[in-house]
Amino acid sequence: MKVVRRNLFSSKTAFLGSLNNAAFIPQPSSIIPPARNLHSVTDDPTLLRILEGCKLPPNFRTANSVHGKFIKHGYGIFVKVGEFDVAKKIFLASSTRDVVTWNSTIGGCVKDGYFLEAIGLFKDMVKASIEPDKFTFASAIAACSRLGALNHGQWVHELMIEKKVQLNYILSSALIDMYSRCGRIEIAKSIFDTTLRNDVSIWNAMIKGLAMHGLVSDAVSAFSNMQIEKISPDPLTFISILTTCSHCGFVDQGRYYFDIMQKNFSIQPQLEHYGAMVDLFGRAGLLEEAYALIQEMPMEPDVVTWRALLSACKTYKNHELGEIAVGEIKNLESGDYILLSNMYCSVNKWDDAETVRHVMNKKGVRKCRGRSWVELHGSIHYFKAGDRSHPETEAIYRVLEALIHRARMEGYVCARDSVFMDISEEEKEENLNYHSEKLTLAYGILKSSPGTKILISKNLRTCTDCHSWMKIVSKVLNRIITVRDRMRFHSFEKGSCTCGDYW
Template identity: 65%
Template sequence: MFDRWTFSSHKFRIHSSQALKVIFLLVLISSDDQKLFSILESCKLSPNFRTAVTVHSKIIKHGYEMYPLLLSMLIKVYVACEKSSLARQLLTEICSFNSDVVSANLLIGSLMKIGEIDIAKKVFSALPARDVVTWNSMIGGYVKNGFFLEAMDMFKEMLGTKIEPDGFTFASIINACSRLGALDHGKWVHGLMIEKKIELNNILSSALVDMYSRCGRIEAAKSIFDAVQRTDVSIWNAMINGLAMHGLAVDAILIFSALERENISPDPLTFIGIITACSHCGFVEQGRKYFNLMRKKYSIQPQLEHYGAMVDLFARGGSLEEAYAMIKEMPIEPDVVIWRTLLSACRTHKNSKLGEVIVEKIKHLGSGDYVLLSNIYCSTKKWDNAETVRHTMNKKGIQKSIGKSWVELHGTIHRFKAGDRSHTETEAIYTVLEALIRRSRMEGYVSVRDLVLMDISEEEKEENLNYHSEKLALAFAILKSSPGTEILISKNLRTCLDCHGWIKIVSRVLHRVITVRDRIRFHRFGKGSCSCGDYW
């Protein structure tokens, strides 16, 4: 631990004669700890260096020198107070300790848990020795914080050391492949796991089923599900959720029936999966049946996610008033996600009146809410209302969420934004895209322009739609792949009506299977139709 911290003339000097310890990480957070954090948070919002120094001294006095939450906030406060040299000095001292690897692993894990990734990375880089837990803490931390590519890079770095990955390592990296939709990477990791004779357990089996499902290979997911032991409900949940994502509600219902026959007790996640599967296929009555079954047969009380799934079920089916009634009757306070689910359905079914009511219910509007409401007005030709929403967005500085898509080719993930021209092969990509658009027009494609903000010309509206991120990703994949090769694209937002209709035509013209995984579900295009049956 630090022996002494000397504060003088708003500067401090650290004296350390023994290794830093992190035993305090195992101690429950006390009220003193919480008070110090609250004061530091105030100092960050309204920079107050003198108070920050006083709090820093109290941190030492109370023995909280290695509490990650306090240290990371203290660094931010010094930066806010324009004392970057002190922030760097504190960070350097944290990273330069020579304690045992167990303590270091605890510190890295705690930093990752609170999202302090950069500090965790610096601590990791400064360590003179690492074990498998050290690597797992970093890789797992990256995955939990959404840094999937960084997790992949660190996994590859780990393979270059003498430390062998274990089941925990593979569970994390398989999850990263799942979230990226990186099939080639996922297959490589799966093969490596077999090569290293990593024994399958419930966690790894579930992870593999989930990975192949999310990477568009539902048949491979089924094969794994059929081959492994299925004594744990998590494996059943992974299969049901995978089928739900692919819009295979009938298959999901069959799996649920098999689960019951094998006397596996479903848990709350099972019912979220099966209701979602019903929702994606318009099986309203079946979804209602499972919601009631959950309560009556299995005594599982619905949580927020279950109500959200039911609202989605009703809303997608066009029963907007029933969805709204369920929200009002919920014994739990609805969150913004549930309101947005219904708002999105109002856009689909062009119900601007209910859409206005929902917007009023959402206290903290995000950009998606304004865009949804604007789209509702545009689709119902209420241009003045849409213009008012647009002015509100501009006044508040709210930008429309940028569509992002990515495609994996030959082991590399290529990412695109709407209107992106940053790729090294931009000219060739746009040449292919424009040729596809010309060809699709000859086949009957007409742009769906209603959902583009109205303060631009019709020609500009069409150009705006032409360069959506999934179109750019598709053009690149066509440019770089052999004729007839199946293409898998992932997208961060729900795919729009225009892109959905356009890709259907492209799949017929090129005789290609094109799978798009958007924020909601999978769309498998082939021969001019989509697996969703235009219901999503």
């Protein structure tokens, strides 16, 4: 049994001082890659290795020099250095833009997080009369899925039907995932019910979609039906079912599924399964049990596992255990510093929080800003907290102020304790009033007719204040408001949320 060392820091000074020496290496976003590797667009390993070296940190001068080499040799490629416009120019300058190069470029966009650009390229491909194949459609659906762009996703799906594209398990899984992520779980279920369910990936997509929507009983039924239809679950199946239990607080059920993995299906729990269990215990406030499981793991815990514990320590204000978690994270990222700082703020340790913020400033670590977006009339509109860049800003803020006023009349009270900053109560309220999802909802209401369902996506976990505010607004306006945050869906209707206030 591997035992994680305790008492990593002999004093608070030693711990906070260690942050100054912690390495901070920016990491690329965690993006789920396409289901199949797409065709390579060049066979020159030397040039590719050079470009790989330009990625982190981005070295645009060297990359530009290499661009010339690619153009000289006639390669149409996607360059992964964070300069999409340049990469697109190189691609368009290529003399050979067949379905393979289109697939490589669109697939590269999806892999590197350029989802909107991937959809745009897919449209360009169709306009150019290049016939998309199954790889192209899989990438386009994945891009719509990550954005929560339902209208775009439906258009791609309709195009598949028009072109009589035969569904295979990859496309079926992609469609189920897309409709689940776009808030249309009923359509995902319909596709699942009518498709040939002969591959485990289709079941995994459905169970994962049900997990995102907090539909525990449906996910459990799907898991049982797998066995009836003689489909053996794989490790990904158990990650999905454990995630479902974690997001809904079903601790005993989570223990059960973790136990039968090996007993009933001979699947050895992997790092991701242990991480899901740590997250399950942490969300439920069982911090000591979560930490004990980390100590018992037969492999070295990864950064995701320690972050799950750190997040729970912030929620339940256990800064001692939180410090141990931070000490085990080798390369602290922005979110780690923020969690640690907020954890200190939650127990009024303002000096310690300020020390963490000072370290962030010294190392040039920037906080990952909350960003929300909504798809309306075929366009996607993005908002940041306090955003005033939108051309209809004045009207958006008028709608938002009216919504805040009406919510207060219905009993809404600003959750100032969710602002982890040593500022006045008025400043805290000002900070909360203009969160990105509130601005996005205001715009959605401004541009849609009464009674229309609104789907909002957010890159971070939604805060308790926005959550309680959305519930009241859904009641006041008699609308269904759905928010897809980083972890799951929240569907607000008549003053309540499908998550049961557990997320």
